[in-house]
Amino acid sequence: MVTLTAARSGPNASLLRGYRVGRAVFALGSLLIAPALMADESLRVGVYHNPPKLFLNDQQHLDGILGDLLLAIAEREAWQVEPVACEWQRCLALLERGDIDLLPDVAWSEARAERFRFHSEPALHSWSQIYQREGLSIEAVVDLAEQRVTVVDGSIQQDHLLALTQRFDIPVDWINVPDFEEGFTKVANGEADAAAANRQFGEWRASEVGLVDTPLMFQPVQLYFAASPSLPQTVLERLDDYLTRWKADTGSPYFATLQAWQAGAPTPPETPKWLRWGVAALIVSLVVALLVNLVLKRRVARQRVRLATNEAMLGTILDSVDAYIYIKSPDLTYQYVNHRICELFGRPAEAVIGQRDEVFFDPATAAEIVQVDRRVLASGEKITLEESHVLKHDDRVRTFLSIKMPLTLTPGSPPSLCGISTELTEYLEMQSRTHYLAYYDALTGLPNRRLLMESLATTIEEDGQNKPFGALMVVDLDHFRLVNDLQGHASGDQLLISVAEQLRQALDKDAMLARFSSDEFVVLVNQLDPQQEEAAAKAERIARQLMTTIHRLRNSRSLPISASLGLALFNGESGSLDAVLQQADMALQQAKASGGNTLRFFNPDMQASVLERANLEADLHHALARHELELHYQIQVNHKGVTTGVEALLRWYHPARGWVSPAEFIPLAEESGLIIPIGDWVLTQACQQLARWSRQTAYAPLTLSVNVSSVQFQQPDFINLVEKRLEQTQAPANRLVLEVTESLLMREPTRVRNTMLRLREQGVRFALDDFGTGYSSMSYLKRLPLDELKIDQSFIRELLTDKADAAIVDTIILLAVSLGLLVVAEGVETQAQLDWLKGHGCYRYQGYLLGHPKPIDDLFTDKMPRR
The missing domain is CATH 3.40.190.10 (Periplasmic binding protein-like II)
Known part of the structure; x- marks a missing residue:
């Protein structure tokens, strides 16, 4: 070398x-x-x-x-x-x-x-490149066919080039070498035709061994000094x-x-002569510096003697201070502790000096203390902070107000750490009790009217631009006065405690439940939805659940309990705090005027919309049993016009409403949980169809894609369910494609990946649907066992007129190729779109140009799928 x-x-x-x-x-x-x-x-x-x-x-x-x-x-x-x-x-x-x-x-x-x-300015720009021997002409990746190419074993160049050439079926004779130098040597000696290396090494060594660079550059990176x-x-x-x-x-x-x-x-x-003179001058400077150094050392020695003389007096002063004072060495062992520290640890000073914090505190506390102390020593700055510590063999959490600063004991040596702590435990406990009495109800433990009003005011006063709707619900127990009059106030108090506990359990942790008055509770829910109709539907669902929870309660004499509920929506444009409270109270009065045990919205139009949505959800509950759901299929075609597969699309024909849009009923099914039985039905139908096709030569090679809801995918028994349906129907698993969305991949990525890997072992394939509309992390994307990327039709629609959409589609195609994935374009409706996609490397299509979704009996009536 x-x-x-x-x-x-x-x-x-x-x-x-x-x-x-x-x-x-x-x-x-x-x-x-x-x-x-x-x-x-x-x-x-x-x-x-x-x-x-x-x-x-x-x-x-x-x-x-x-x-x-x-x-x-x-x-x-x-x-x-x-x-x-x-x-x-x-x-x-x-x-x-x-x-x-x-x-x-x-x-x-x-x-x-x-x-x-990291710092901001890159220290160096680099990329990888192919270098060839003279006389060879490698200008594109296809030119690597039948060539002998050296790559460093286990390098990023090897992984990238192997994946790229295998994707395009390019036969390359790879020669593994331990480093770039040996790879270049083999090319120079005629044992190889080309070599892969990073740019810096190539520019440094290529010309010396007779190699020339090629246009094949890949994997650009920016290099930094990481700190x-x-x-x-x-x-x-x-x-x-x-x-x-x-x-x-x-x-x-x-x-x-x-x-x-x-x-x-x-x-x-x-x-150079100037450098020799410069060295001589520097040597003279060094001699002078050495003399200065000796003088400084003598001064330091005198200061140490003076410090030792004053040490006893300083120790007496520090022991009399009502604070915990200590000094730690640069490796964070105790060098000095005052009398209060010894009382805290229950040990004499001799038993503390030389020890670390893990000897006196529980592991979690010791780790936090070490982290803070190292930050102080590294930054060289004084900090003031509140610390919560737990001593060993003592479960009580003790709170301290601490000041920590670096302390230089010897000039030129690393700084030690000085700490001064004052205990706040009793003060904070008293402050907490005072705060609780001011903001919480003594009977139920719920936030009181004061805390609710402050929280609601803060929420309403926030910037209202594009702010999601929230809901304020006022819940009033029907005929609560009779409980007090007939059974006594003790029974009434117990009923209020039970209602508070049950409502708290029925609400999400983000919702706020408060006791507003004697038998009146208020629920504040934020961030429901930016769309008013969707927010109203979610609020109505929560309100119904609360009313059902109260209705199930019984007091000590088994009397039935019911409640009336008034509901008002709000966002940043809803007006003042008083206006929102007034709206919710007006809705409550309407509910009580209707006989109680009912729910009313402040907005009549919204009330009608919520009822309409509730009726649609009720009809959807019976759609499966009434055989109103059916599957339509849309073909997928490759660049040669060959049908390669179909996608199963769920449709609902309502006897009174007619065809209901999937965009309307599928979100409703996901919110209500109906998507689980419906999804199982769709999967069963798809597997049965695959099994039938497997027995017919013309249809056996076709794949069948099924959309899987994130709600359905995250069920604990989803893997067993898919395996069971495949076994029951004897459908070929390698022809079943489950389509998932980007939002699913970003939610619990480890669990999602494990589920996909388990099903991949059975042969099931996966496609990422509507790609480009979400926020997939590339680090997750490359680790998932995906087979296809489906470009969302919103990008295809404006492909020929919008340069941004065209650039996005082109990037997705290149990304899919680099990851070894098939790419399918959805929503292809014109021949011009199809021609553009073909010219940019996309070879799978789906859309109205190629075929509308149809029932299975009408899918291939015109002609058999060509193979």
């Missing part, structure tokens, strides 16, 4: 060698004068072997493009750089724990941004400042470094 430090030549190499000699001398000077310069910072830098971007040279010094850039910045900032050799995964683990401060050559991602800190969470933000700000300024100046060290690592073999020049 070529020695990395000898792979440069020309004038740039001369400048770089001179710069490095000066850098080495400066580093030596920094080590000698570091004790005297208390502002110097020491950076522990992780280094993994990845030339020419990053590696340790023969002298175990930091080297490479990113190494030179970091050292150039460190030289100007007087940072001491301490390289720490580690493998890639080990480097990441050390960085997250704070055992190293910086790790160069890290690409940004959301997952890494949660673990580490430990404990590293001060000022270091990252300095990195950004140098990178931004140097990138704007072509004569800066940034461009000099890049040019030096792109050059060929060097001819070692003599050290």
Whole structure:
């Protein structure tokens, strides 16, 4: 292998060698004068072997493009750089724990941004590329056919190229090598035709071994210096400042470094005379610095003697203070504790000194204390915070107001931590009791009128633009006075407690339940829905549930209990607090005037809409039993006009309403839970149809796609249900395609993935429906066992007139190809749309141009599916 430090030549190499000699001398000077310069910072830098971007040279010094850039910045900032050799995964683990401060050559991602800190300006741009021997002409991925190509075993280049060539059935003779250098050597020796490598390595070595680059570039990335969470933000700000300024100046060290690592073999020049004079001057400066250092050491010694003289007096003062005072060493072991700390731990000072917090606190408390203490030492700033601690062998939570600050005991040494804590436990308990009496009902424990009014006022006064509707419900017990008069107030109080408990259990945790007056309760529900009709339907469902809950109650003498309920919707445009309360109260009075035990909306039109929706839901309950549901099928065609499969679409024919739109009844079925039996019926019908087709040669190859609701998919027995229907019908599992939505993938992704993998083992296939309308995470998407992506018809509709839609569709097609997925375009209605899709690599289509949804008996009446 070529020695990395000898792979440069020309004038740039001369400048770089001179710069490095000066850098080495400066580093030596920094080590000698570091004790005297208390502002110097020491950076522990992780280094993994990845030339020419990053590696340790023969002298175990930091080297490479990113190494030179970091050292150039460190030289100007007087940072001491301490390289720490580690493998890639080990480097990441050390960085997250704070055992190293910086790790160069890290690409940004959301997952890494949660673990580490990044500066803003990329340090380097990179990508992967194919390099070929001279005389060969590789211009596209298809040109790799029958070629011998080297890839680093286990690299990202290998994964990407294998997936890409397998997707297009391109036969390639892959040659696995341990590193880029051996891959280039094999091409140069005629043992291979081309090699895959990152751009920096290719530009650095390709011309030397007789390789030339090709137009095949892939996987662009931006590279940064990733930082430990404990590293001060000022270091990252300095990195950004140098990178931004140097990138704007072509004569800066940034461009000099890049040019030096792109050059060929060097001819070692003599050290410039100016540099020799500079070294001599620096040596003189170092001698002076050493003398100054000796003077400072003597001063420190005298200060230590003075500190020891005053230590006894200071200890007496600190022991008399009514606060917990302590000092911890840089590794967070106790160095000093006053008398109050000893009382808290129940141990003498000798038994506390040298111990860590895990000896005295429970594990969770000790971990929190360590995290805060490390943050204080890393930031170098004083903080004030409220801490809740639990001592070992004591379950009581004790609250402290703590001040923590770094404390430099010895100049030049890492700071210790000084803490002063005052206990607030008794004060907070008293404050909590006072707050409870002011804002909560003493009988039921519910929020009282005051807390409800404040919460409602806050909700109504929020910005009303595009704000979802909320609901205010006033619940009044019918004939409650008779309970008090006939059975006594004790019985009435017990009834109110029972009503409060049952209503609390019936509501979601986000809803607020309050006792408004004697027998009147108020429910506040926020964030129902942006659409008024949908919000009204959800509110009506909650109100009916509350009334049913109350109706099931009995008091001590088994008297029936009922309630009247008034309901008003509100959003940011609903007016004042008093207006919303007045509307809900008016609705309650209408309910009581109707005889009680009923519900009324403030808005009559809304009342009618809710009743209409309730009637539709009631009819949907009987649709299966009355055989009003049926499946229609729409064919899916490939680019050759061959029918490859069908999608089953649920339809409802109501005897009085006629055909009911799926957009109207399917959301209703999901909200009411009816989608579970309906979905089972659809799955059974689809499996029976697949079983029939499997016995017919012309139809056996067809796939059948079924939409699966997220409610249905998340049922605990969903896997067993699918397996049972496949077994009952003997349908071929590999022809069943379950279509899921993006919203399902984002909800409990681990559980969804496990469910899909279990069904994939049976042969069931999966398609992602309406792709592009949701917010799928690419990290989830690539881990799921998907077979198809279906482009939503909203993008296809404006494909030829809207450049944004065309760009989105083109991107989805490329994404599907890179992930090895089939891509199906929905809603194809014109020949022009079909031609555009064919020309951009989409080879599966569905839409009115190819066929309308039809009953199964009419689906293939015109002609048999062509194969």
